[in-house]
Amino acid sequence: MGAKRNNLLNNAVFFFFALFVFSSTFSIALSQVSFGISLLLFIILAVTTHYNPFACRLLCVYSVIGLYLFWMIISTMVNGASLWNLKEEWLFGIIPVGLFLFKQQKFRGILVASLASGIILISIYGIIQHYTGVNWFKDYAPTAGRDNTFYALGGFPHSLTYGNYLAVAALFLISLAILKGKKSLASFYWFVLSAGIMGLIGTVMSYSRTAVAALPLGLLVLTWLKGRRWVITSSVLLVVAAALTFLLVDQLAFKYQLAFKEDLAGEQQSSRLFIWKKTWAIISDNLAFGVGQGNFEKVYSEYLDPSRNETRTRPHAHNDLLNYAAIAGIPGALFFISLWVVVFYRLYQNWHSSEPNSDKRVFAGAAAVCGFTFILTSLTEATFADEEVRQLLMLVWAAGLWPFLSKNGDKEVGEVESA
Numbered sequence: 001m002g003a004k005r006n007n008l009l010n011n012a013v014f015f016f017f018a019l020f021v022f023s024s025t026f027s028i029a030l031s032q033v034s035f036g037i038s039l040l041l042f043i044i045l046a047v048t049t050h051y052n053p054f055a056c057r058l059l060c061v062y063s064v065i066g067l068y069l070f071w072m073i074i075s076t077m078v079n080g081a082s083l084w085n086l087k088e089e090w091l092f093g094i095i096p097v098g099l100f101l102f103k104q105q106k107f108r109g110i111l112v113a114s115l116a117s118g119i120i121l122i123s124i125y126g127i128i129q130h131y132t133g134v135n136w137f138k139d140y141a142p143t144a145g146r147d148n149t150f151y152a153l154g155g156f157p158h159s160l161t162y163g164n165y166l167a168v169a170a171l172f173l174i175s176l177a178i179l180k181g182k183k184s185l186a187s188f189y190w191f192v193l194s195a196g197i198m199g200l201i202g203t204v205m206s207y208s209r210t211a212v213a214a215l216p217l218g219l220l221v222l223t224w225l226k227g228r229r230w231v232i233t234s235s236v237l238l239v240v241a242a243a244l245t246f247l248l249v250d251q252l253a254f255k256y257q258l259a260f261k262e263d264l265a266g267e268q269q270s271s272r273l274f275i276w277k278k279t280w281a282i283i284s285d286n287l288a289f290g291v292g293q294g295n296f297e298k299v300y301s302e303y304l305d306p307s308r309n310e311t312r313t314r315p316h317a318h319n320d321l322l323n324y325a326a327i328a329g330i331p332g333a334l335f336f337i338s339l340w341v342v343v344f345y346r347l348y349q350n351w352h353s354s355e356p357n358s359d360k361r362v363f364a365g366a367a368a369v370c371g372f373t374f375i376l377t378s379l380t381e382a383t384f385a386d387e388e389v390r391q392l393l394m395l396v397w398a399a400g401l402w403p404f405l406s407k408n409g410d411k412e413v414g415e416v417e418s419a
Contacts (some may be wrong), residue, residue, distance in 0.1 A: 002048075009045040014107050017097055018114045025118030025169070026125075026155035028388050035391070042097045053096040057404040060342045065092055068335040070291060075124035075328040079292025086293055088387050091394050098398025103405055108359065109188065111399075112176060115210050116195035117357060119169050122318040123198035126162065130205040145207065152205040156388055163208025164377045164389045170199025171218040171373045172396055175366035178226055181357060189220040214376035221372050225351075225365045238311060269312040272319070272380050278303045279317040283325045299326075316382035320375075323382040336384075344371065348399050367400025 016038035024031040046053060054062055072086055101107045128134060129142050133150040142150040143159065151159035154166075174196035177189050203211050269275060280289060281303055291299045297315045304310035317323035325333035347368045354361035374393050377383045384390055 006045065006049055009041055009048070013041045013045060013097065013102055014110075016041065017101055018107075018111055019407070021111055022114040022118045023117070024166070024391055024395070025122045026386070028156075031391065032387075039093050042100065051100075053100060056099070058099075058346065058401060059416075061095075061339075061346060061401070064335065064342050065095075066336045068332075068339055071332050071335055072328055075289045075332055076292045078289045079295055081292035081294045084377075087345070088385075088390065091387065091391050093392060094394035095398050096393055099402045099405055102363070102399050102402040105359070112173070113167060113188075116173055117194050119166070119173065119195045119199045119202075120151075122154040122162075123166065123195075123202035126154050126166075126202040126205050129153065132311070132356060146217075149205075151207045152202060154202070159206045160208050160381060161386055161388050163203050163206030163211035164381060164383050164386065165392060166199045166203040166206065167208075167211040167214050167218075168370055168374050168389060168392055168396070170196045170203060171222070172196075172366050172370040174219070175222050175225075175369040176362060178222060179357075179362040179365045192263075208377075210380045211377050214373050215255060215351055217376060218369055218373035222365075222369045225369065257377065269310060273336075275314055275318050275413075276322060278314075279319075279322045279326050283322070286326070286329060288329045288331070290325065290327045290332055295329050296323070297325055316385050318380055319384060320378035320382055320384045323385060340371070340375070343397055343401070344368065346404060347371070350400065350403050354403070364400045364401070367396050370396045371400075 016034050020031050020034035020038060023034055042053075045051065069086075069089055070094075072089065073083065076083055076086060083194055101111065117152060125136075130149050130152045133144065135142055135153070137155065142153055144150055151157040153162040156162045156165065173192050177193035177196060180189065200215060203215060206212075250371055280301055282296075296317070297313050301313045304313070317326050321333055321336065324336040328335075347364045350364035351368065354364065371393070374383060374389070377389075384393075
């Protein structure tokens with residue numbers, strides 16, 4: 001009876017987590033409700049089977065997450081902000097649940113298929129939006145471009161979120177397919193690869209400049225992992241593809257022209273240099289604890305000069321590192337950097353200690369490419385503060401780190417059942 005109950009719980013955890021993965025491509029509400037149920041069931045399973053999700057070789061990762069969370073709480077309290085502002089930090093819970101499920105081989109492919117299916121659907125929807133301007137289930141139209149097209153945004157509130165999400169997910173799926181190889185995956189290879197390519201198209205149609213620019217750089221990292229002989233050929237193909245994209249997509253070329261004309265000048269209130277200068281002033285005045293999570297927009301407004309018609313406030317710094325330095329001080333920024341360092345270090349270890357074409361190596365490589373792409377998107381956006389994209393990143397980290405579960409964490413379903 002106990003084994004049957006545990007197996008049922010295990011399958012239920014997987015079902016709701018797979019629903020979370022699929023729905024994360026179009027609905028933040030459905031995805032987080034699904035994950036919440038999955039997390040609750042996972043806790044029940046862990047208690048009833050004496051499974052310790054933290055008894056693994058990822059102590060360094062969990063320790064840095066703990067330090068990061070501790071400092072975020074301290075910073076928030078010192079600045080008199082509500083701890084409710086830290087509600088998005090619960091997304092770290094995706095990591096232990098994802099580790100547990102990705103470790104089970106029978107679930108691994110289905111989770112990838114869930115993400116790929118969602119990417120195909122929202123990419124098709126984005127293409128429809130791009131050419132027609134429809135925005136089903138929303139009461140506002142997508143932003144119109146100057147060439148009678150629209151900024152695709154899928155089911156998300158903003159085209160930048162859509163573009164960043166698709167760029168990160170597309171590179172993850174393409175990396176899985178390319179690193180594994182069609183001989184190993186057969187028809188599944190083409191399904192995953194097709195989903196990734198659809199994601200690339202959707203990213204371009206979002207007109208998200210940084211997300212689009214991140215694509216060729218992420219693909220170059222992928223080709224380097226695949227083999228150095230791929231790099232030169234791939235570089236030429238990517239240059240040609242980029243040139244054709246800018247020639248054929250007039251609105252995207254126009255946005256890049258604006259970036260050089262306005263953003264780098266730093267005079268427009270919407271330019272990144274303008275925002276970063278104001279943010280740096282905030283950081284300089286709040287080195288230790290920052291201004292606290294939830295206070296950035298209010299404090300930012302205090303650094304604007306009304307006499308120079310500076311009136312536009314910002315909810316974040318449009319750069320992840322500057323954003324965390326502003327809200328949590330220099331210590332917060334260092335903990336944020338440390339989190340990335342330990343994750344990439346573990347992925348590096350996994351890549352170099354695994355057999356070629358093995359799932360351990362393939363998922364580690366794909367997670368590394370995906371993480372690199374995420375960082376590129378965060379250079380001009382606070383992507384880590386964007387919960388739609390952040391929850392995808394937590395999923396990808398789990399996908400790349402599952403080989404580091406210890407013997408206790410290595411239990412397959414049958415072992416959990418007998419506990």
